[in-house]
Amino acid sequence: MAAAHEGDFTGATDLIVDGKALEGSWVVYDQILKEGTCTLEEGGVIDPTVSHRVVRFTVNTPNIGDADIALGDPAVHVAAGDGLYQLSTCHQHWHFQHYATYELVDPATGKVWQAAKRGFCMIDVVPWNGGVQSPTSWVYRVCGRPAGPNGPAIVGNQGISTGHADQYYKWLGGQYFVLDGGDGQAPVPPGNYIIRIHVNPPFPCTKFDRDHNRPVDPQGMCHNFFESRYDNNVAEAPITLPVSRPGRTGFGPGGGQTPPDVDPIDDENRPATTDGK
Structure with a gap:
């Protein structure tokens, strides 16, 4: 792992969603989402005792701008009451609110299903080039937490460096x-x-x-943090949901392996992939 470097604050941030990673990662499973893994809270699952059909996917959000998104210690934001963070009672660390929305859309009718995932620990997970800029070493990699059942307080440092991506791998709780x-x-x-x-x-x-100086886009809508542009913040991937059972290793381009028995949580040690799958 490369050593962290100083943050880059000259210029402006620009987040995108990595559409290629999204298209190549989705996979349909029939699986039991076990109690006690945080996946029930993250995924909105009502009955954990039965198998559920889910479509899992990886979300990669690179910062292709020429400056970092630097949010620092979430505890400072909580103390200021700016509404950006809340404590995940299951994960016992700070989650950035409303970082991203996940929608499943029927293109024929326009009907939309929402994923239940709402909280995100926004950190440098993987380097990202994409032909835009060369990644440097990471800067932000501490979710942070208050003192509690998991131990003493940890000062957080959340953000995304230019040339890095925050990533939510398909195995994580709520990534479905x-x-x-x-x-x-x-x-x-x-x-x-x-x-x-x-x-x-x-x-x-x-x-x-x-009152809390939220950035406003040209359409008059607010965002939780400033970017040089907001018209490139969406990615879509076509998928096909099968009639038949998907099998133990799943159905879709991200298949070929069985899901883990327990979904990992989205902390600093979360699993990640460099190929999007």
């Missing part, structure tokens, strides 16, 4: 859509769909947002 209605949404029939990921999504500005 529940397809059989097991999360309280309508079941998703077999057929063709689109996975849509939106990083740093827009939302209507409130007085609270204006």
